[in-house]
Amino acid sequence: MVDEKRLISKITWKLMPFLGILYLIAYIDRQNVSFAKLQMVGALGLSEYAYGLGASLFFIGYFLFEVPSNLFLDRLGARVWFARILVSWGLVTIGLAFTQNAAMFYILRFLLGVCEAGFFPGVLYLLTLWFPSAYRGRMVGLFMIFSAIANAVGAPLGGALLDLDGLYGFAGWEWVFLATGIPAVIAGIVTFFYLPGRPENASFLSSEEKAWLERRLASENAGMDEHASDGFKALVDPRVLLMALCYIAFPLSAYGLSYWLPTIVKAFGVSNTVNGFLNVIPWLLVAVSLYAVPTMADKAQSKTPYIVIPAFIGAACLLLSALIPNHTLQFAFLCIAAAGIFAPQPVFWSLPSRFLKGAGAAAGLAAINSVGNLGGFVAQNVVPWIKDESGSTIAPMFFLAACLAAGALLVFFVTRQLSSREAAAAPSRI
Numbered sequence: 001m002v003d004e005k006r007l008i009s010k011i012t013w014k015l016m017p018f019l020g021i022l023y024l025i026a027y028i029d030r031q032n033v034s035f036a037k038l039q040m041v042g043a044l045g046l047s048e049y050a051y052g053l054g055a056s057l058f059f060i061g062y063f064l065f066e067v068p069s070n071l072f073l074d075r076l077g078a079r080v081w082f083a084r085i086l087v088s089w090g091l092v093t094i095g096l097a098f099t100q101n102a103a104m105f106y107i108l109r110f111l112l113g114v115c116e117a118g119f120f121p122g123v124l125y126l127l128t129l130w131f132p133s134a135y136r137g138r139m140v141g142l143f144m145i146f147s148a149i150a151n152a153v154g155a156p157l158g159g160a161l162l163d164l165d166g167l168y169g170f171a172g173w174e175w176v177f178l179a180t181g182i183p184a185v186i187a188g189i190v191t192f193f194y195l196p197g198r199p200e201n202a203s204f205l206s207s208e209e210k211a212w213l214e215r216r217l218a219s220e221n222a223g224m225d226e227h228a229s230d231g232f233k234a235l236v237d238p239r240v241l242l243m244a245l246c247y248i249a250f251p252l253s254a255y256g257l258s259y260w261l262p263t264i265v266k267a268f269g270v271s272n273t274v275n276g277f278l279n280v281i282p283w284l285l286v287a288v289s290l291y292a293v294p295t296m297a298d299k300a301q302s303k304t305p306y307i308v309i310p311a312f313i314g315a316a317c318l319l320l321s322a323l324i325p326n327h328t329l330q331f332a333f334l335c336i337a338a339a340g341i342f343a344p345q346p347v348f349w350s351l352p353s354r355f356l357k358g359a360g361a362a363a364g365l366a367a368i369n370s371v372g373n374l375g376g377f378v379a380q381n382v383v384p385w386i387k388d389e390s391g392s393t394i395a396p397m398f399f400l401a402a403c404l405a406a407g408a409l410l411v412f413f414v415t416r417q418l419s420s421r422e423a424a425a426a427p428s429r430i
Helices: 004-044 048-076 078-096 102-116 119-130 133-162 172-194 207-221 238-247 249-266 272-278 280-298 305-323 327-342 344-349 358-372 374-390 396-422
Strands: none
Touching: 004 048, 004 078, 004 102, 004 119, 004 133, 004 172, 004 207, 004 249, 048 078, 048 102, 048 119, 048 358, 048 374, 078 102, 078 119, 078 172, 119 133, 119 207, 119 358, 133 172, 133 272, 133 280, 133 327, 133 344, 238 249, 238 344, 238 358, 238 396, 249 272, 249 305, 249 327, 249 344, 249 374, 249 396, 272 280, 280 305, 280 327, 280 344, 305 327, 305 344, 305 396, 327 344, 327 396, 358 374, 374 396
16 A cells, blocks of 8 residues: 655655755746846946846847757657756856857857756646656745745855956956856766656655555556647647736746845845845745745645735735835835745646646646747847836836736636636646
C-alpha cells in the first residue's frame, strides 16, 4: 500500500529544492540588468528609454522560442533540455560583461531570451508529470518562492558587485554579469547528471509508487478532451488564448516593479550597497505570500478570489506609492504591492493543467507564459519612457497599478466564463 503523503514528500524533496535553485539562478540572471543599469547607462551613453528597450528585447527572444523549446523538452526530456538552457544562458550572460556598445547589448539581451525560453513553462509542465492536480498550486508556490529569494539575494549582491568597480580592471556593471553568469553554466552541468525526467524512469521511486502515480495522473487526465494532449491544437484552444490574455498583467507589473525598484530607491539618496539591502525587504514579504496564498487556495473550491483579491491589493498599493510623497510610506506600499503581484501567480498556473495534458500541456503552458511575458517587454519600455517624459521616478507606478487592476478584472471575467463552460460536465474547481 502506497502512502500518498510520504510519496509526495519524497518527490517534493527530490525535485523542488533543485528546481528552485535553478530558478533562483535564472531570476538573478534576468534581474541583474536592473542593477547593471545604474552604471551601464552612463558607460554606454544610453538614455533610460534606450536601455529599457535593450533590456526588454529579452522578452522578444523568449516569446519567439518559448513554445518550440517546450516541445523539444517533451521529446528530449527535462534533464537534457534544462542542461542546454542553463549552459547557453550562462554563456550569454557572461558575454554581456564584455558589451561595447548599444547594438551589442541589444543582440545579447535578445539571445538571452532565446536561450532561457522554455525554462519556466518547462518546470510547470514537469510538475504535471510528477504531481496530482491537488498539489500543483503549492508546488508552483514553492518553486516561485525562489524568485523572491533571488530578488532578496540578487539585490544586495547587485549593489555589492557595483561597488567592486575597477577591481581587476572590470567595471562594477561588468562584475554583475560575470558573477551571475558563471553559476548558470555550472548548474547546467550538474542538471545533466542529477535531474530525473519522468516518474517511470526515476530510480528513487519503488515500482509500487510509480504505478500508483501513473494511475492517479491517468485518472485525472481521463476526462479531458482528446486534443488536450495535442501540442499544436492546444495553441489555438480558446481557453489557452484567454489564459494568455489574463496573464499579461502579472509579468508586466512584476517586471515593471522589480526592474524599476532599485531606481526608485536610489532616488531616496542611498548608496548602492544600502539600495541592495533595502531591496531585500519586499522579496521577503513576497516569499511569505507565495507560500500562504497558494496553500489556502489549494484547500478552497473556488480559486478565483486567491488570484483577484491579492492583485487588487497590489494595484491599490502601487497607486498609493505614487500619490504619497513620504519615502518611507512609498517603500512600504511598494513592498505590499510586490506581494500582491506575485502571490496570485501560482494559483493562476494551477488552472491550465486542468484542461491540458502531455504535449498539449507543454505547448499550452509555454504559449500562455510567452504571450504573458510580453508584458515584461511592455513594462521595460513604457516605465522608463514615463520617467523620461514626467521626470519622476515614481510616476510609472500609476501605469503599473492600472494594468494590474485591469488584469484582475479580466481574470475574474475569464474564470467565470470557464466555470460556466465546464459546469455541465463536472463541478467547477476554478
